[in-house]
Amino acid sequence: MQPSAPRFDRGLTDDLMGYLAASPTPYHAVANAAERLEKAGFSQVAETDEWDAAAGGRYVLRGGALIAWYVPEGASPTTPFRIVGAHTDSPNLRVKPQPDTGSFGWRQLATELYGGALLNTWLDRDLGLAGRLTLRDGSTRLVNVDRPLLRVPQLAIHLDRQVNDGLKLDRQRHMTPIWGLGDAAEGDLMAFLADELGLDAAEITGWDLMPHPVEPPAYLGRDQELFAGPRLDNLLSVHAGTAALADAVQSGAELSAIPVLAAFDHEETGSQSDTGADGPLLGNVLERSVFARGGSYEDRARAYAATVCLSSDTGHAVHPNYAERHDPTHHPMPNGGPILKVNVNQRYATDGGGRAVFARACEAAGVPWQNFVSNNAMPCGTTIGPITAARHGITTVDIGVAILSMHSSRELAGSDDPHLLAGALAAFLRDV
Numbered sequence: 001m002q003p004s005a006p007r008f009d010r011g012l013t014d015d016l017m018g019y020l021a022a023s024p025t026p027y028h029a030v031a032n033a034a035e036r037l038e039k040a041g042f043s044q045v046a047e048t049d050e051w052d053a054a055a056g057g058r059y060v061l062r063g064g065a066l067i068a069w070y071v072p073e074g075a076s077p078t079t080p081f082r083i084v085g086a087h088t089d090s091p092n093l094r095v096k097p098q099p100d101t102g103s104f105g106w107r108q109l110a111t112e113l114y115g116g117a118l119l120n121t122w123l124d125r126d127l128g129l130a131g132r133l134t135l136r137d138g139s140t141r142l143v144n145v146d147r148p149l150l151r152v153p154q155l156a157i158h159l160d161r162q163v164n165d166g167l168k169l170d171r172q173r174h175m176t177p178i179w180g181l182g183d184a185a186e187g188d189l190m191a192f193l194a195d196e197l198g199l200d201a202a203e204i205t206g207w208d209l210m211p212h213p214v215e216p217p218a219y220l221g222r223d224q225e226l227f228a229g230p231r232l233d234n235l236l237s238v239h240a241g242t243a244a245l246a247d248a249v250q251s252g253a254e255l256s257a258i259p260v261l262a263a264f265d266h267e268e269t270g271s272q273s274d275t276g277a278d279g280p281l282l283g284n285v286l287e288r289s290v291f292a293r294g295g296s297y298e299d300r301a302r303a304y305a306a307t308v309c310l311s312s313d314t315g316h317a318v319h320p321n322y323a324e325r326h327d328p329t330h331h332p333m334p335n336g337g338p339i340l341k342v343n344v345n346q347r348y349a350t351d352g353g354g355r356a357v358f359a360r361a362c363e364a365a366g367v368p369w370q371n372f373v374s375n376n377a378m379p380c381g382t383t384i385g386p387i388t389a390a391r392h393g394i395t396t397v398d399i400g401v402a403i404l405s406m407h408s409s410r411e412l413a414g415s416d417d418p419h420l421l422a423g424a425l426a427a428f429l430r431d432v
Contacts, residue, residue, distance in 0.1 A: 013227060013418045016239045017217035020229045024130040024212035026064025026088035026265045027142055029235055033242045033263065034059060037068055040246035047284075051292040057249055060285060063132075064088050064265035065275035067285045068245060072255040077295025080306035081286060082429050083260040083394075084244060085277065085384050086237035086313065087267030090230070091115030091407045093122065093152075093175065095131075095189070095209040101176065102184030108176045109150060109189060111211065115268030119169045121408040123154040127177060127211040133193065134206035143193055143209075150177040150211050177211060213409050225335060225415050232403055232411040237312035238263045240418055244425035251430065258289065259429035262309075267384055277384035283392055307394040308357055310428055311349065311385030312421065314411075315339045315372045317402035327375045332402035334414025337368035338421050341383070341398040349385035354397030361428035367420045370402065399424075 023029035034044065042057035051058075055075070059068035065088065069081070096110040109129075113119075126148035133141045152175055157163055169175065180187070193209075194201035217229030241261045248259045266276035273279055286307075290300045318331035332339045340358055341348040350358075362369045374380035389396035401421050404412040 009419060010415055012240075012243060012422055013415050015243075016236065016418045017227065017229060019239045020217050020231055020235055023231070023235055024128065024144060024146070025132070025208075025210055027132045027208070028130065028144065029088045029238055030061055030064055030066040030263060031142065033066055033068075033238060033261075034061060036242050036246065040250060042068060042070070051288055053293045060281075062281060063275045065281060066263045067260065067282060068242075069258055069260040069285070069289060070245070070249045070255070071258055071289065071293075075258060075293060077290050077293045077299035078302040080257045080303050080308075081260050081394075082257040082431055083262055083282075083307065083309035083388075084237075084241040084425050084429065085262045085264070085309050085311040085388055085396075086241050087234045087264045087277070087384060088238055089115070089265050089268050090233055090235070091117035091268050092409075093117075093177070093211045095129075095207065095211075099189045099209075100184055100187035102178075102187065105181055106178050107180040107182050107184055107187040108178050109187075109211075111176060113171055113175065114210070116407055118405075118408045119171070119175060120167055121405075121410065122175065123152050125151070125213050125409060126215065127151060128214045129193075129209060129211055131207060131209035133197070133199075133204050135199070135203045136205050137203075141197055141199070143197055145193075145196060146214055148214055150179045152177045215410070219415060220412070226412055227415050228410055228412050230410055232413050233314040233406055234267070234312075236314060236401055236403075236413065236418060237421070240422040240425055241312060243422045244429055247422070247426040248429035251426070253430045255430065257307075257429075257431045260286075262388075264384055267313075271384060271387050277387045278391060282388070286392075304392060304394050307392075308354070308428075309385075309388050309394055309396040310358065310425065311383050311388060311396055311398045312338075312425065313341075313383045313385075313398070313400045314403045314406060314413075315341055315400040316406060317404050319404060325375060325378065327373050330371055330373050332370045332372050334402055334404075334412075335416040335420075336370045336402065336414075337417070338362065338399050338424050339370045339372040339402050341372045341385075341400060343374065343380055346386050347380050347382040348398035349389040349396040350398050354395055357395070357428070358397050358399055358424075362424045365423040365427035367424045367427075369424070372400075372402070
């Protein structure tokens with residue numbers, strides 16, 4: 001039987017899968033998003049330079065974070081912002097400062113756990129290694145060994161007969177990947193990476209490295225209505241936000257607000273960093289944009305008062321095998337369109353006014369949407385939404401895409417949802 005025709009163009013999903021494969025770390029994710037923005041006419045500006053008031057698209061890169069914005073012709077100091085917020089990081093393993101370890105003739109890499117990963121999903125997967133190297137002169141180099149290099153082997157069932165009654169993983173002892181045989185002291189990860197990049201190992205003075213699954217994203221299901229891949233939480237939103245920003249400025253529509261993409265790092269660990277949503281990066285960029293156009297603190301306050309942020313992150317689709325874990329009347333499904341995330345305890349920032357903004361954007365884009373609320377007996381997660389609202393005093397709405405297997409090394413989503421989310425975000429940024 002041939003797959004049935006998709007309801008929507010899946011070109012954006014095809015592009016997303018390429019983006020996921022090319023973005024194993026936050027540093028790669030922002031570099032690849034910046035490349036897409038460059039093609040749409042945006043140019044990078046340095047935080048250490050003086051900014052001018054000229055119209056056009058600009059972006060700032062800092063580590064694993066990106067802030068991009070487009071100043072339309074005639075924008076005044078009080079012109080409000082329309083912000084799409086997302087995050088670039090995902091739960092995973094990170095290499096420790098002294099990486100080379102091992103025992104009993106095995107070479108291993110010492111790793112630390114980052115965020116709330118589903119640990120068992122990292123077992124028995126072929127893993128590459130990617131990240132950022134810092135050199136002696138202060139410059140950085142991206143590295144991506146995108147081939148099977150590492151593996152976290154699970155204990156055979158013959159040595160743990162009760163494993164199927166409950167897997168217990170010790171985070172220190174059981175999550176250390178192997179990458180060869182021999183004396184651990186001769187593993188020398190930095191020498192290996194220097195050879196990969198054609199560098200002198202003595203020039204490497206710092207690193208931010210993380211293993212990643214090398215299995216590529218793929219369509220799934222009888223009619224390929226689903227797709228699986230790594231880091232959907234939350235590179236799906238970063239990709240959709242990048243596409244929406246490019247679409248909003250290339251559409252020829254008259255913009256009444258300044259569209260912004262804010263892709264932060266460190267959401268999975270609380271957002272408290274210089275590149276996280278709880279840091280000063282977004283506020284600094286918005287303020288400098290106001291001041292570059294001749295504005296005052298009064299103008300900034302007026303611009304912020306009319307500003308709206310859509311905080312876009314993945315949410316939970318109803319799980320057919322665990323339906324009792326979900327709210328009985330809210331069952332978001334893949335390909336049902338973006339979800340509006342609500343929590344009255346402010347784990348999500350949505351209120352009635354924000355709901356109206358989101359509904360208007362979806363209606364303008366012809367995009368269906370769904371409601372999400374957690375089961376009352378289970379505390380829900382949170383996002384950059386409440387942090388953004390509280391830190392900057394701007395109206396913020398939490399939305400996203402419904403997925404399964406959140407925080408797994410490989411997650412599952414609907415094939416139509418990237419198109420639907422990007423369409424809603426583009427309409428929002430155009431302030432239609």
